[in-house]
Amino acid sequence: xxxxxxxxxxxxxxxxxxxxxxxxxxxxxxxxxxxxxxxxxxxxxxxxxxxxxxxxxxxxxxxxxxxxxxxxxxxxxxxxxxxxxxxxxxxxxxxxxxxxxxxx
Amino acid sequence: xxxxxxxxxxxxxxxxxxxxxxxxxxxxxxxxxxxxxxxxxxxxxxxxxxxxxxxxxxxxxxxxxxxxxxxxxxxxxxxxxxxxxxxxxxxxxxxxxxxxxxxxxxxxxxxxxxxxxxxxxxxxxxxxxxxxxxxxxxxxxxxxxxxxxxxxxxxxxxxxxxxxxxxxxxxxxxxxxxxxxxxxxxxxxxxxxxxxxxxxxxxxxxxxxxxxxxxxxxxxxxxxxxxxxxxxxx
Numbered sequence: 001x002x003x004x005x006x007x008x009x010x011x012x013x014x015x016x017x018x019x020x021x022x023x024x025x026x027x028x029x030x031x032x033x034x035x036x037x038x039x040x041x042x043x044x045x046x047x048x049x050x051x052x053x054x055x056x057x058x059x060x061x062x063x064x065x066x067x068x069x070x071x072x073x074x075x076x077x078x079x080x081x082x083x084x085x086x087x088x089x090x091x092x093x094x095x096x097x098x099x100x101x102x103x104x
Numbered sequence: 105x106x107x108x109x110x111x112x113x114x115x116x117x118x119x120x121x122x123x124x125x126x127x128x129x130x131x132x133x134x135x136x137x138x139x140x141x142x143x144x145x146x147x148x149x150x151x152x153x154x155x156x157x158x159x160x161x162x163x164x165x166x167x168x169x170x171x172x173x174x175x176x177x178x179x180x181x182x183x184x185x186x187x188x189x190x191x192x193x194x195x196x197x198x199x200x201x202x203x204x205x206x207x208x209x210x211x212x213x214x215x216x217x218x219x220x221x222x223x224x225x226x227x228x229x230x231x232x233x234x235x236x237x238x239x240x241x242x243x244x245x246x247x248x249x250x251x252x253x254x255x256x257x258x259x260x261x262x263x264x265x266x267x268x269x270x271x272x273x274x275x276x277x278x279x280x281x282x283x284x285x286x287x288x289x290x291x292x293x294x295x296x297x298x299x300x301x302x303x304x305x306x307x308x309x310x311x312x313x314x315x316x317x318x319x320x321x322x323x324x325x326x327x328x329x330x331x332x333x334x335x336x337x338x
Contacts, residue, residue, distance in 0.1 A: 024131075024134065025131055025134075025135055026138040026139065026142075043144075043145060044135060044142055044143065044144050044145075045145035045149065045150045045153060046153070048128070048131060048132070048135075048150075048154075049150075049153040049154045049156075049157040049158075050157070052128075052154065052157060052158060053157040053158070056158070067134075070134055070137060071130050071134065072134050073127065073130070073131050073134070
């Protein structure tokens with residue numbers, strides 16, 4: 001799917017993946033690909049700036065972890081992030097329902 | 105030169121340095137170690153995306169920190185979005201002017217306490233000095249954030265908006281999109297407020313004179329600094 005079409009939904013997708021469990025950037029990108037059946041093969045360069053932005057907005061938190069001698073930044077969702085995700089899910093359900101009604 | 109070396113150079117070119125630069129480089133290095141064939145895109149494009157995302161949030165936080173330090177609440181904390189470069193510049197100017205005005209104000213408070221110390225109650229003098237010290241400390245603490253936000257070069261296109269973009273529905277409908285009538289209305293409100301304060305102090309003439317001065321100063325400030333601070337477009 002084109003990156004442009006995903007732009008408005010990227011934050012919600014990232015929050016949904018991280019809500020399932022703390023993960024580093026590479027794992028988040030791989031989870032997005034896997035859970036979407038390969039549809040969301042996002043350019044890595046779009047995800048990392050979004051992760052930083054979500055952290056500054058208080059929706060994610062992160063910390064360094066040791067991974068076999070390498071330093072890895074692991075992200076986890078915050079309570080504010082869970083509320084943000086719930087809101088985005090509601091917005092998506094309303095949107096999808098409306099689109100289905102029009103296209104039917 | 106490796107990709108991370110290029111990225112490091114590009115991040116610094118966009119004003120991202122220090123611990124933030126080191127963190128981004130470490131994350132990208134870890135990503136490339138996990139997948140050596142990963143395509144992170146051109147280093148300058150990736151650095152620009154970081155600058156666009158982070159430049160906006162730093163500008164807004166710096167402006168917010170300055171106003172909190174002045175204890176003048178009323179600045180909405182916008183959710184961070186990618187701002188046009190013009191708007192990011194305006195936010196930095198406002199934060200800088202806010203810091204300058206704040207430091208001038210706390211300096212004036214301390215000066216009043218010094219000049220009138222002999223006739224003010226002791227507790228009032230102490231309170232003035234304490235407020236000036238706390239205000240100055242908070243403003244000085246906010247200064248690095250404002251300076252840091254000037255270094256990040258934002259590239260997103262678009263205009264800076266104006267006072268109507270800032271205030272939204274707070275502006276009466278008949279004044280929206282009309283900067284000079286809005287400025288005159290604000291000046292008139294200032295005149296009334298300061299005059300009423302003079303009446304309350306049993307000196308209506310002095311109140312009206314000070315009110316007129318405030319109104320003229322507000323209009324002059326809008327004329328001279330309006331475009332610089334992104335209050336009006338022309």
